[in-house]
Each structure stands twice: as C-alpha cells, then as structure tokens.
Amino acid sequence: MLHQAPWRKEVAAAAGVDWISALPDDILVLILLRLDTIAEAARTSVLSRRWRRVWALLPVLLFPDGRHIREVLAASEAPALRLIFITTNDDTAESVAAWLPLAARRLSGDLTYNNRRQLERYEEEEGAVDQEQAVPLPCFESATTIDLDLGFLPLALPSSGEFARLAQLHLKRVRFHGRLKLGNVVSSPRCPVLRLLSVVDSFGLDTLTVHSKSLLKMELRPLNGFREITIDAQALKELILFNCFGRNQPVANIAAPELV
Amino acid sequence: MAAPESGDGNNGAARMVTLISSDNTRFEVEAAAASLSQTLQLTILDGGGGGGDGIPLPNVDSATLSKVLEYCIKHAPAAANGGAPNATAVDRAELERFDNEFVNIDQSVLYSLIMAAHNLEIEGLQSLVAKKVADMIKGKSPMEIRRTLGFPDPTPEEQAEMNAHMLEYGWAYE
Structure with missing residues (x-):
C-alpha cells in the first residue's frame, strides 16, 4: 500500500x-x-x-571518506571540538598540511587520522618519498589525544609550543623528517601530561631521549635505523620495545623506577 | 532502582507522584514512568512528588506534559527491564509502531515536545524527536527542506542570497 x-x-x-x-x-x-x-x-x-x-x-566531525576536511575545519566554529575522525585512502602531504593547522587551532578533544595509503616497497621508495614535502605538525595546545596513521607521509615536528593537555600520542607509519627530535617534543616541558606514547612502523627515528614525569606507557616499534634510547621517566610502568635495533648495536639508558 | 522502604513494598501498589504543569494542571503518574526523566528521577529518589506536594514544571504546559507522559508510560516497562533484553520481538515492534505514530504530529507540537524532552532530560524521547527532525531533512534539496519545515516562500532577495551561498558552499553539493 x-x-x-x-x-x-x-x-x-x-x-x-x-x-x-x-x-x-x-x-x-x-x-x-x-x-x-x-x-x-x-x-x-x-x-x-x-x-x-x-x-x-x-562538536564531532567524522570524515569516513576523507572528503572536504579542509573546508569543514575552516568553517568550524565549535566552541569545544571533541572529536575529529578521518579515514582516507589517498590524502597527500599537501592536503594534510592544509587542514592540520586548522584542526590544531580548534580541537579540544581527540584527533584520529587513518591514511590507508600503501607503499608496496617502502624501503626502496624511501629516497623518492624523502623528496616529498613534509607535513609540519602544528602544536595542538588543547587536544587530549592525537592518533595519526600517516600512510608514510613525511612529518616535521614543531620546534616550539606546548601540547598542554595531550595525554596520548600515537604515531603510526610516519616518516620523521627534519632535525628536531621526537624526544624534544614528548618530554615534560612540552608535553606535561602525556601518559601514553607509541611510535609504530615508522622511519627516521634513530634516537629517542625522553625526560617525562607523566609517561605511564611507551611502545616503540620503529621500522629500521633505530640506535639509541634514553628514558628518564619516573612514572613509567610499561615499556614495549619491539624489533627496535635491527642490526645496530643497541644503546639503552633507562631510568624508570616504577617499571615492573 | 528505588530502595524498598520508599514505598515499593506496599503490596505491589506502584508508587505515584504528582507533576504540575506550567498552567497548573496536576498529573498523577507512576514514579517509574516519571523517572524516565533524568531531571525528575533525582527528586523522586529523594522522595519528592508524593502526597499532596507535587513537582512543579514551570517550563512545560499541560498539553505537552500529557503527551510526554503518554511516552513515559508506554516506555516505562521496557526501561525498567534495563532496555528490555528479554522483550519479545513483538513488544519491540509495538514500541516502534508507537514511536512512529507518536511523532507523527504538527510541527508546533513537535517543537514543544523537543523542548520538553530536553528540559526533562528524557533520553529516549530526545533521540526520537531528533531522529524525526533529521529524517525530515535527510536526502532533500534546500528548497524541499524549506517546504518540509514550513518556511515561508523566499523573497527574491532571500533567493538571491541562497543562490550565492550555494555557490560559496559548492563543495557540500559535490
């Protein structure tokens, strides 16, 4: 009927x-x-x-098809942007560089970004990809969680600014680019409340020096080239190092009294 | 939910509370139904609304309150079962039929109902009315939405403004 x-x-x-x-x-x-x-x-x-x-x-922006990210973030006036969730197959460094600062300015909650871009033989392509413009990571002053799977896009870390509320930082399939060390960013002066840190399947991380009063858990599974780790983390309870050192002679200095 | 000494033990007689609308009509209703409202639940748990007292609701008129209570009474048994995991498919279908019919109403009534649902924090009703309005918008062109929501016809000036705006928001129409 x-x-x-x-x-x-x-x-x-x-x-x-x-x-x-x-x-x-x-x-x-x-x-x-x-x-x-x-x-x-x-x-x-x-x-x-x-x-x-x-x-x-x-307050919640979902981009399940990765479209219109920049337009939406540029227009957003949410007084408290709680969640940005993005899934994409082909976002470029140029595109990410255009919307990431907009997200940094507005976000007071969580950012999850999954770039499913595949590099079939990434090790061979490493040289070529290094020619790509790196995405500058802006300082997220109010975000609480940043979870980035960059699909091997190159990432340049910010040289200044405090991630004042950041409790979790997860970086996956990232190519670290530039001279600034990850340890500089994630240590207590610039990430005073960071509790969880993970770096997985990533290139360009050769040494990591972390001085943190807040870190509880750290997981490192870089891809290759990792040589040296120095940790001074009084609250650290869990440390996962997986396949870090490859053929390199490992150097590890770890001061973490809470580690069990 | 309520402690035994708060009245539920009276030979199975359900505890009743009185709600008073903004236009001073008194509604006597089972505490379990009124407790679907988060706002009322606290007062009721504190023992309020019983006897001759009544709980005043200065923001809800009697026509709207009567509609709201119709929803609460219908949904209270399922809510008491904690979302009714043991409800039969027939029960669920009956509630769904009730819900669909319940929001098939004039938009001025829908408006009052939405305001009351938020005022009284009745979660199920908030979702139901929000979904109703979203369904009125989904899949329609702006002009169709305007007609559905009962906007007056646009003036030529408004129409020009809408056209310019659509150009500016071209990406949203891809």
Whole structure:
C-alpha cells in the first residue's frame, strides 16, 4: 500500500511557520549530528540566515571518506571540538598540511587520522618519498589525544609550543623528517601530561631521549635505523620495545623506577 | 532502582507522584514512568512528588506534559527491564509502531515536545524527536527542506542570497 509521504501532512499543518528553526542552537546541533554526512549538515546552512552557522557548531566531525576536511575545519566554529575522525585512502602531504593547522587551532578533544595509503616497497621508495614535502605538525595546545596513521607521509615536528593537555600520542607509519627530535617534543616541558606514547612502523627515528614525569606507557616499534634510547621517566610502568635495533648495536639508558 | 522502604513494598501498589504543569494542571503518574526523566528521577529518589506536594514544571504546559507522559508510560516497562533484553520481538515492534505514530504530529507540537524532552532530560524521547527532525531533512534539496519545515516562500532577495551561498558552499553539493 502506498502511504502519502508523512512530511506532506506536516507542510499543510505548519505552512508559513518554521517551528524547527526556533529551536535553540544546541538542539539543532543534536539534530544535525544525526545526518549521514557533514556535507549534508553543511547544506542546511543555505536554508536561511538562522541556519547559516548552526552546522559549524558540530562538536564531532567524522570524515569516513576523507572528503572536504579542509573546508569543514575552516568553517568550524565549535566552541569545544571533541572529536575529529578521518579515514582516507589517498590524502597527500599537501592536503594534510592544509587542514592540520586548522584542526590544531580548534580541537579540544581527540584527533584520529587513518591514511590507508600503501607503499608496496617502502624501503626502496624511501629516497623518492624523502623528496616529498613534509607535513609540519602544528602544536595542538588543547587536544587530549592525537592518533595519526600517516600512510608514510613525511612529518616535521614543531620546534616550539606546548601540547598542554595531550595525554596520548600515537604515531603510526610516519616518516620523521627534519632535525628536531621526537624526544624534544614528548618530554615534560612540552608535553606535561602525556601518559601514553607509541611510535609504530615508522622511519627516521634513530634516537629517542625522553625526560617525562607523566609517561605511564611507551611502545616503540620503529621500522629500521633505530640506535639509541634514553628514558628518564619516573612514572613509567610499561615499556614495549619491539624489533627496535635491527642490526645496530643497541644503546639503552633507562631510568624508570616504577617499571615492573 | 528505588530502595524498598520508599514505598515499593506496599503490596505491589506502584508508587505515584504528582507533576504540575506550567498552567497548573496536576498529573498523577507512576514514579517509574516519571523517572524516565533524568531531571525528575533525582527528586523522586529523594522522595519528592508524593502526597499532596507535587513537582512543579514551570517550563512545560499541560498539553505537552500529557503527551510526554503518554511516552513515559508506554516506555516505562521496557526501561525498567534495563532496555528490555528479554522483550519479545513483538513488544519491540509495538514500541516502534508507537514511536512512529507518536511523532507523527504538527510541527508546533513537535517543537514543544523537543523542548520538553530536553528540559526533562528524557533520553529516549530526545533521540526520537531528533531522529524525526533529521529524517525530515535527510536526502532533500534546500528548497524541499524549506517546504518540509514550513518556511515561508523566499523573497527574491532571500533567493538571491541562497543562490550565492550555494555557490560559496559548492563543495557540500559535490
């Protein structure tokens, strides 16, 4: 049996009075969160002046197809952006470099980025990829978790700035680029509340020197070229080093009284 | 949920509470149903709303409160079963049918219901009404959404503004 589309009845009942537009922003935001994509939420901005900026207040931004990341982040006005979740197959260094600073400025919660880009024979291609522009990692002053699978894009670490609220940093399939050492960034002066750190399947990490009062758990599974690790972490309870040293002569200086 | 001494032990007689709408109508309802409201639950657990007292709800009028309570009474048994893991498929289908019918209403009523659901923090109802409005928006062009939501026809000026805006937001229409 064919039913009349239910909204036709509502049109008849409500012609000329857009009651839904009268709802407060926070409720309209909850409604827009139920739409299938951010693009669909963004399209409501055309409805009227009332709706112009409502979609930009969404506190959760999901990009399951990796599209429109820069446009959405550039427009976002969320007072507290809780979550940015991105999955992509082919994001480039140029694209990431364009949206990452926007995310850094707005995010007060978690960033998860999965670039599924595959390098079939990454070791051979290492030289070629090094020619690629590196993505500068901006300082995330308010983010609490950063979880990046960069798909072997090169990453340049920031030379200044404090990741004041960062509790978890997970880096996967990263090519570290530039002179600045990871240890400089993740040690206590610049990451005062960092509890979990992992670096997995990554290139360009040869030494790591960490001085941290807050770190509880560290996991290192770099790909090759790792030579030396120095850890001074009074709270560290768990340390996982896997396949770190390869053919290199390992050098490890570890001061972690809580380590069991 | 409630402690035995708070009245549930009275030979199975359900504890009742009184709610008072903004226009001073009194509604007597089972505490279990009213407790679907997070806001009311605390007061009720504290023993409020019983006897002649009643809980005033200055932001909810009687027409809306009566509608809200219809929802709460229907959903209370399932909620008492903790989301009703042992509910039959028939029960669930019946609740779904009820929900669909329940929000098939004039938008002015829907508006009041949304405001009340948030005011009283009734989680299931909040989701139901948000989903209802989202479904009115999904898959439609802006003009279709405007018609669905009962906007007046755009003035030529508004129309021009909408067109310019659509150009600016070209990416959202890809």
